[in-house]
Amino acid sequence: MKINKSIYLSALVALALTSCKTAQTSYLQDLSALKPIESADQLPTRKSALAESSLQRWSHLDVLKDTVPGMSVDRAYQEIIKDKAGKKVIVAVIDSGIEVDHADLKTQMWVNPKEKAGNGKDDDKNGYTDDIHGWNFLGETNEEQLELTRIVSRGDDGSAEYKRAVKELEEKRAELEPLKARLASMQEVHDKVAKYVKKETFTKADLDKIGADAPADIAKAKNMAYALVSGGKEANEYLKDFAGYVNGQLDYNLNPDFKGRKTGDDIFDINDKIYGNSNVMGDRDHAKHGTHVAGIIAQTRHNNIGGDGVASNNVEIMSVRAVPDGDEYDKDIALAIRYAADNGAKVINGSFGKYFAQNSQWVMDAIKYAEKKDVLIVVAAGNDAMDLNPATGEEIKRYPNDRIEGTKTEIADNFLVVGALNPSFGEKMVANFSNFGNVDVDVFAPGVKIYATVPHGKYEYLQGTSMASPNTAGVAAMIRSYYPKLKAAQVKKIMMDSGVAVNKQVIVSGDKDDKRNFKDISTSGKFVNLYNALIMADKVSKEKK
Numbered sequence: 001m002k003i004n005k006s007i008y009l010s011a012l013v014a015l016a017l018t019s020c021k022t023a024q025t026s027y028l029q030d031l032s033a034l035k036p037i038e039s040a041d042q043l044p045t046r047k048s049a050l051a052e053s054s055l056q057r058w059s060h061l062d063v064l065k066d067t068v069p070g071m072s073v074d075r076a077y078q079e080i081i082k083d084k085a086g087k088k089v090i091v092a093v094i095d096s097g098i099e100v101d102h103a104d105l106k107t108q109m110w111v112n113p114k115e116k117a118g119n120g121k122d123d124d125k126n127g128y129t130d131d132i133h134g135w136n137f138l139g140e141t142n143e144e145q146l147e148l149t150r151i152v153s154r155g156d157d158g159s160a161e162y163k164r165a166v167k168e169l170e171e172k173r174a175e176l177e178p179l180k181a182r183l184a185s186m187q188e189v190h191d192k193v194a195k196y197v198k199k200e201t202f203t204k205a206d207l208d209k210i211g212a213d214a215p216a217d218i219a220k221a222k223n224m225a226y227a228l229v230s231g232g233k234e235a236n237e238y239l240k241d242f243a244g245y246v247n248g249q250l251d252y253n254l255n256p257d258f259k260g261r262k263t264g265d266d267i268f269d270i271n272d273k274i275y276g277n278s279n280v281m282g283d284r285d286h287a288k289h290g291t292h293v294a295g296i297i298a299q300t301r302h303n304n305i306g307g308d309g310v311a312s313n314n315v316e317i318m319s320v321r322a323v324p325d326g327d328e329y330d331k332d333i334a335l336a337i338r339y340a341a342d343n344g345a346k347v348i349n350g351s352f353g354k355y356f357a358q359n360s361q362w363v364m365d366a367i368k369y370a371e372k373k374d375v376l377i378v379v380a381a382g383n384d385a386m387d388l389n390p391a392t393g394e395e396i397k398r399y400p401n402d403r404i405e406g407t408k409t410e411i412a413d414n415f416l417v418v419g420a421l422n423p424s425f426g427e428k429m430v431a432n433f434s435n436f437g438n439v440d441v442d443v444f445a446p447g448v449k450i451y452a453t454v455p456h457g458k459y460e461y462l463q464g465t466s467m468a469s470p471n472t473a474g475v476a477a478m479i480r481s482y483y484p485k486l487k488a489a490q491v492k493k494i495m496m497d498s499g500v501a502v503n504k505q506v507i508v509s510g511d512k513d514d515k516r517n518f519k520d521i522s523t524s525g526k527f528v529n530l531y532n533a534l535i536m537a538d539k540v541s542k543e544k545k
């Protein structure tokens with residue numbers, strides 16, 4: 001056997017660190033002299049756009065110095081953390097699967113210390129065989145129905161929920177008709193332009209080259225075709241994604257006859273819990289969402305490849321695959337939360353959600369179970385541009401949720417819901433797609449133009465409350481890494497109380513006629529800030545209980 005000397009060296013360093021840890025109560029120096037960032041009321045709207053290198057890490061930029069609603073991550077590293085190591089925190093990503101061999105992620109993947117890979121045995125006797133990096137509760141499934149479609153397929157039981165599901169299914173299918181028409185007409189535009197430029201497809205540069213001498217119908221098609229290349233990609237890629245969305249809705253999401261489940265378990269029996277497999281990436285091409293979410297938390301910092309994670313040196317990522325292209329099952333989510341809590345996760349990220357649920361109690365029970373095991377659950381607020389808690393009219397219940405329906409009572413203190421921000425202050429600060437609500441949304445965090453890992457070793461900008469949630473989970477992991485004695489409920493409170501307050505009118509739902517005070521659209525009225533959070537964590541950790 002070839003022995004690598006550096007292994008011996010790193011083993012020695014690890015020993016030294018371990019002995020240090022026992023002597024310390026905290027991993028950082030006294031922070032009481034540092035002044036937190038109080039509010040962002042006075043900050044001007046940025047005039048100049050961020051340079052590409054800054055945009056790629058804008059959620060790490062500073063509120064004051066960079067005048068963007070970033071989380072002051074870089075400032076926290078520079079002024080507080082420096083080179084101090086914290087305790088490793090296991091963060092479970094309940095998602096679509098993670099590319100575990102991505103160069104910027106692979107060293108941050110959690111490895112189950114008591115399980116041997118690939119021997120067909122459940123070595124640690126946790127019920128799951130060969131669960132090295134987590135568990136895949138979906139098995140071979142990629143596509144699924146929406147929950148409302150499942151309720152319609154189940155048949156008329158006379159319930160109000162069934163009637164609501166039938167109505168929404170009809171509405172959603174009707175909404176697809178104009179999209180189908182637009183898809184067909186854009187395909188025509190594509191083919192016309194492609195033929196004219198004598199290529200299979202085209203880019204923006206090809207369009208720019210079409211001169212004023214082009215025939216009138218080509219000039220018209222050229223103008224329309226710019227919509228196909230606005231993302232910087234080739235036109236046929238845009239059409240492929242568009243067609244994928246429309247056909248996916250018709251073929252499975254909204255198709256009452258579609259059968260997605262391939263795991264062979266009884267979906268209505270929560271005690272039938274051993275199913276799926278140990279492949280936590282699933283199909284690589286379907287692992288984009290989970291890989292991006294994991295990257296936001298944990299992609300390696302300052303290694304000159306791709307983006308930087310909020311907490312890469314401080315975390316191990318556990319992949320729990322439970323979110324298909326369609327709506328997740330309550331049973332999978334409940335078992336995924338329990339798996340994470342039972343196997344050492346201290347933070348769970350849940351960038352998923354839905355508006356119908358058949359077994360929401362199982363998820364509520366799992367949230368309470370996670371609370372008992374001191375696990376913080378961070379979830380996305382949803383991308384439907386809705387006020388979840390309107391002053392008049394009916395409340396909109398989104399799942400998962402920690403609130404008892406029809407009340408403001410929460411069942412646990414470990415559940416934090418996150419809305420999404422744009423990379424600029426001012427009235428357009430809230431992402432136009434972000435849900436909000438002064439009962440069901442707790443904080444905001446960066447969620448537009450977020451640069452992170454995607455499958456095949458690549459990187460992309462993506463947007464969504466799905467991206468705001470892992471930014472927040474990364475901050476939570478940092479608090480738990482440097483202040484491991486704080487409980488999940490304390491960490492939740494610190495994240496909310498230490499956020500940056502904004503007492504200003506902002507546009508919500510992308511509707512310029514609907515402006516609200518930012519302080520009124522979440523329970524905290526704030527957005528997440530790592531620098532502030534560490535200062536508050538230092539203070540709270542010194543308080544007498």
Ligand SMILES: [Ca+2]
Binds near residue numbers: 130
């Ligand atoms: Ca096992």
Ligand SMILES: [Ca+2]
Binds near residue numbers: 115
């Ligand atoms: Ca094994």
Ligand SMILES: [Ca+2]
Binds near residue numbers: 104299303305306308
């Ligand atoms: Ca990197």
Ligand SMILES: [Ca+2]
Binds near residue numbers: 415417
């Ligand atoms: Ca809540």
